[in-house]
Amino acid sequence: MLEIPKTIHQIWLGDNPFPEAGEAWTGTYREYMPDWEVKRWGDADLEELAGKLICPHLVLDESVGMGIRCDVLRYEIVRLFGGLYLDHDMEIFRPLDEIMIEGCLHFALSFNALDDVSTAMFASPPGHPFWDLLLEDLGSSVPSRRPEDPWEVLDLTGFRAVRKNLRTLLGGTNGSRALKAEDGWVAGWLFDEADLVTWSREAVHPYHVEEMRYDAFRKEDYPRAFAAHHWQGEWVSRQ
Numbered sequence: 288m289l290e291i292p293k294t295i296h297q298i299w300l301g302d303n304p305f306p307e308a309g310e311a312w313t314g315t316y317r318e319y320m321p322d323w324e325v326k327r328w329g330d331a332d333l334e335e336l337a338g339k340l341i342c343p344h345l346v347l348d349e350s351v352g353m354g355i356r357c358d359v360l361r362y363e364i365v366r367l368f369g370g371l372y373l374d375h376d377m378e379i380f381r382p383l384d385e386i387m388i389e390g391c392l393h394f395a396l397s398f399n400a401l402d403d404v405s406t407a408m409f410a411s412p413p414g415h416p417f418w419d420l421l422l423e424d425l426g427s428s429v430p431s432r433r434p435e436d437p438w439e440v441l442d443l444t445g446f447r448a449v450r451k452n453l454r455t456l457l458g459g460t461n462g463s464r465a466l467k468a469e470d471g472w473v474a475g476w477l478f479d480e481a482d483l484v485t486w487s488r489e490a491v492h493p494y495h496v497e498e499m500r501y502d503a504f505r506k507e508d509y510p511r512a513f514a515a516h517h518w519q520g521e522w523v524s525r526q
Contacts, residue, residue: 289413290369290412291410291412292370293322293370293506294325295324295325295326295371296368296371296372296373297327297374298327298328298364298412298510299328299375300353300357304383305327306376307521307524308376308517309376310351312376312377312378313327315379315380319436320382321340323384327518333346336367339367340363340365341366342422342426342427344426345359345425345426345431346360347488348446350432351429352434354437354439354440354444354445355433355434355440356436358406358440358444360465362422362425363422365411365413365522366414366419366449367482368414369412369415370411371384374408376407376517376518376519377408378514379513380512380514382513383513386466386468386475386486387410387521388410388477389453389496390482391482391484392409392410392481392484392486392496393410393411393491394484394485395408395486395491396485396486396487397483397488397492398492398494399487401454404449404453405492406445406449408446408516409510417453417456417483421448421454424452429443430443453483456481456483460478460481461477462480463485466484472483473489474486475487489511490513491513491514492515492516493508493509493515494515495518497523
């Protein structure tokens, strides 16, 4: 069973400065997971990675747009190196490794259904078979052009593409067992046959962008949460 390396990956491509709020949220990773390295990947790292990518054209070609490039790069990085990926607008409140299982792929749910899998955070050992499955699909299905509608990225390389391939990974197997935190509430579900963990909304996505503005969120109202996604959506404006 492969371990999940203690590395937290972030991605920030392009010339825009990393957001000030993102720096503060990254500080929570160092606060609550101090034994984990935080690695921020940028344009300068791409040449080193180029020969190791399954979908180099979707990562290196700027004409496909920032949304597609960042989506595919995050999958490639975790395939190669393993670890925990977090969007820059993820904040954590407790050590996430407390709800990780070695050898397993982990995805967050923005609601408690596989249809609402999130790509803002996930964890994996290196080389989990899901990444080859996903990236080979993206390599053959995603056109090498920038989508006219930025929201099309969600279908091409975002959560809907991940959802489709997770269903393939599960192969119709729906049997799972609840993963319970210390006081008995459900922090996620384990699909043993696919080595897949889905973290519950209560654990990692306590609010949704359609329910609340970021500035209305108070972590004190969600004492069970390990993390929260603050739905900044910069990729749309940078697409």
